[in-house]
Amino acid sequence: MDMSPLPPPIPARRQAQAAIPDELDSSEESSDAASPPPKKLKQQLKKRDRRSAGAVIGDAIAKLVDVEASKACHNSDPHKRVTTAIECVLDNYSHVDADHIAKLADMMGTGYSATIFSALGGEARDAWIAKSIHWSS
Structure with missing residues (x-):
């Protein structure tokens, strides 16, 4: 039995390339020209923040x-x-009746009514007031 060492295995990509004649295989040349190698691409994606810890903490405190x-x-x-x-x-x-003003004042003290009233404006606020007066009547 021959105990000579075996040659290293050939990756599947190289095996497939060996089966294609050189004049027909232009895939490697075009793919290398169109995009950077995977290792270089990973390095481009991982840009490190090179600021000191003090600078990072200072920015956080300022925010x-x-x-x-x-x-x-x-x-x-x-x-x-x-x-x-x-x-x-x-x-x-x-111009609204005093009883309705009193009801609106009571309503402003409950829940989020004052916040909603302050956030609304114009016709939307007028409609909200009209609806609130009719509901509480």
Whole structure:
């Protein structure tokens, strides 16, 4: 029995290429020219953020400060939101009957009514007020 070492196995791609004559096989040349090799493509996709940990933390803190500052600028206090909505009702709907104004004021203090009222405007707000007055009657 012959104990000589076996030649290394040939990958399936090379076996298939060996079966095709060189003048007919242009697939490798065209594919290499059209796209980068897979290893190079992976390197292009994985771009590392080279900032220091301090810079990353500093950016995160700056973003947090911006978010907290924007929260402070908004009317997050429910009492302030209700008061603002009632003032707007009094300013813009003075033609409405006093009983309806009182019902609207009570309604502004419940649930999200003041928020909805403040978010709406124009004809949509008028329709919402009309609907609210008729429902509570």
